Amino acid sequence: MTQIRTFLLLLVTLVAISVSAQTLSPQAKAYMRKEEDSMRNYGRQMIMEKTATQRFTADSVFIRMLVRSLKTPNSFYYPFDSLETVSRIYAPDSSFRIFSWQWARDEDYFRQRGAIQMKTSDGSLKLFPLVDMSEFTTAPQDSIRTGNNWIGAIYYGIVMKTFNNKKYYTLLGYDDNNMRSTKKWIEVLSFDESGRPVFGGPYFSMKDGKVNPSASLARYCLEYKKEGRARMNYDQEMDMIVYDHLISESNEPDKQFTMVPDGDYQGFKWQNGKWVFIDKVFDYKLKDGEAPMPSPIKDATGKSDELRLIEQSEKNIQKNQPAKQPATPAKPLPKKVSPKKQAKDNDTY
Known part of the structure; x- marks a missing residue:
């Protein structure tokens, strides 16, 4: 009995020391x-x-x-809650957090800043700076990168998955890009054997998508018209990344700044260590003639009406999304540099 008491006392002492070591002093x-x-x-x-x-x-x-x-x-363990111009997201397992924000030279030039702070057992600082090098590549989707040649994004979501006993953290990010288009990114973050961050990798299967299945796709980009307000979020109940399906309002799909939501949704489902492309998130669609259309989405010439497209997207969200909505991310940055409508409301994401 004495040995048990001694053991319990020692255990309580060790726990107390551990908790004390992981808290900030009043000073x-x-x-x-x-x-x-x-x-x-x-x-x-x-x-x-x-x-x-x-x-x-x-x-x-x-x-x-x-x-x-x-x-x-x-x-x-200090939250920095009042830094409203900086995004702070934590890994679901609390192993690290990411700070990210952006700097604007003018209304057509945006660059992101960031850093990953690792949680350490002794409370010391382990920090990985993130340096935006996106302006030095014409193919940002085809390369695996480190923090020193980061693509750049303001992160507003993170999803942790495991495969073969390794953890993968999928990041959802926002990039104001330029005056004509906005980008949203899906990117898998992992850590190498030395514990350093690795961005991107062969984690996307696009068998039914527009991307050539044989092409290298290290990260996924959704680029759309600046006023398009396309959404991209992780739906916890569906366990899927869901985003707006885009069409060109001028029938020029190669011009990303013409792309706007049309009311349908696509997504990615994690399967066997990859995000597998889902062409139709919501399978049910009305047949021709079953739904009234008092305000056609296209005019007589076949040109899309962007405002009606956005309205249709909003209606589809209300009708089709599960009762439990995915968490609304914090706005990345308040607006100043016109005409960039930075995080003008939660619909930005």
């Missing part, structure tokens, strides 16, 4: 709260300032302050 909390207040101001300035030079300066100061504050022991 550390006060310091980080003060840093966060200053960072919040610079975060707003890097979006709201009038000139590119001012925005760039604020962005640089913000990065330095973020890294400095993260060096505080156990900083992983």
Whole structure:
């Protein structure tokens, strides 16, 4: 009995030490709260300032302050809740979190910033900077990348899957891209044997899709007209990534800035270590003549009416989505640089 009591006392002591090691001290909390207040101001300035030079300066100061504050022991447990211009998403297993945001030079040039902070047992900082190198490639979908040549996105969703006892984290990201089109990304994040992040890989099966099945597809991109408001989210009940099916409003599908939602949905389902393309998420469709159409989506010339397409998409969402909606992601950035309608509402995603 004495040995059991001794063992239980030792166990309680070890648990107490572990919990204590994973919390911020009152002094550390006060310091980080003060840093966060200053960072919040610079975060707003890097979006709201009038000139590119001012925005760039604020962005640089913000990065330095973020890294400095993260060096505080156990900083992983500080949430940075007031940084409204910065996305913060956590891995479902709490093994890391990702900060991401963007800097705009002008209304036609956007670049993302980011960093992955790993959770460590001793509370020390393990940080992987993410450097947007998207402007140096013409084929961003065909390459496996590291944090040093990151494609760039503001992440608003993360899905963890396992295959052959390895964890894969699928990221959903937003990119303002340019003045004519917006991009949304699906990208699988994994970690190599040394624990360093790897972005992309052979995780997409497009047998029934538009992409050539033999082509290399390391990440999936949904690019559409700036005002298109296409959605892409993970539906937990369906266990599927669901996104708007797009059509060209001018019958020019090769021009991504003409693509808008048409009311149908496509998606990806995780099967045997890959995201398998699903052409029709909702199988049921009315036959010709079964549904009234007081306002045709196309005019007499066959040109699509974008406003009606968007309205039809909204109606389809209400009718077909499961009762439990996927979580609405935080807006990546408030608007300043016109005409980029950055995260103007939750429908942006």
